[in-house]
Structures are given as structure tokens and as C-alpha cells.
Amino acid sequence: MVQFFLRSKLSILVILITALLLGGSYFYFFKETCNGDCKNGFGSKIYWNGKKYVGQWKNGKESGYGVLVAKDLKILYSGKWQEGNQISKESDMPKKITSLNDYNLNFFKTVILYIIVLERIQINLKSN
Numbered sequence: 001m002v003q004f005f006l007r008s009k010l011s012i013l014v015i016l017i018t019a020l021l022l023g024g025s026y027f028y029f030f031k032e033t034c035n036g037d038c039k040n041g042f043g044s045k046i047y048w049n050g051k052k053y054v055g056q057w058k059n060g061k062e063s064g065y066g067v068l069v070a071k072d073l074k075i076l077y078s079g080k081w082q083e084g085n086q087i088s089k090e091s092d093m094p095k096k097i098t099s100l101n102d103y104n105l106n107f108f109k110t111v112i113l114y115i116i117v118l119e120r121i122q123i124n125l126k127s128n
Contacts, residue, residue, distance in 0.1 A: 039057060
């Protein structure tokens with residue numbers, strides 16, 4: 001039992017030292033990042049699991065029109081959100097976003113998402 005306890009402590013110590021030697025970059029993959037206004041406005045957020053939400057925010061939660069995209073750019077959900085929950089679904093969205101080449105690919109993907117979401121917001125505003 002004592003040996004198991006010492007081994008588990010040693011394992012934890014090795015993991016912590018490795019993380020420190022990597023400069024914390026190991027933990028970067030679990031960090032959520034936000035661009036724009038993710039409190040009350042329009043912005044995009046990349047979640048710890050690689051999924052990305054682009055759309056409207058209210059009180060720090062997804063509210064209004066938005067798109068949730070998987071890491072491979074497959075659109076998981078597009079439509080209206082309320083307090084972080086999906087409340088309606090759009091059926092005329094593309095199934096996957098692709099690009100012409102790999103040059104500045106992430107920027108291209110983000111611009112495409114913003115254009116799609118802004119068009120949907122304009123359509124929703126006109127219909128109200």
C-alpha cells in the first residue's frame with residue numbers, strides 16, 4: 001500500500017513537472033477563447049473541446065442567432081439560441097465549410113462563419 005501511494009505521488013509529480021517544462025502549452029488545449037463581444041453583442045468562442053460558436057451573446061450566454069461548428073468544420077447546429085440553449089433550427093445551412101487552399105485557413109473559416117451568421121441575423125431582423 002505504501003508503494004502504491006508513493007507511485008501515485010510520483011506520477012502526479014512527473015505530470016506537473018512535464019506541464020511546467022512544456023511552458024503550460026499542454027493546458028492550452030483546454031482553454032476556451034473568445035473573440036469579439038461574448039458578453040452582450042456579437043462574437044465567436046472556441047470551447048475546450050474544439051467546437052466553435054459564432055453568433056449573438058447576451059449576459060455571457062449564446063442568445064439570438066448563432067452557429068455551432070465542430071473542429072472539422074461540420075456545422076452541428078445553426079439557428080436561434082436562448083440563454084445558452086438551442087431553440088430553433090435552420091435547414092438551409094451548408095453541411096460543412098470548406099476552403100480553396102490551406103493559406104490562412106483559420107482566418108478564412110472564421111470569415112465565412114461571420115458572413116453566414118450576419119446574413120441570418122439580417123434576414124431575422126427583416127422578418128420581425
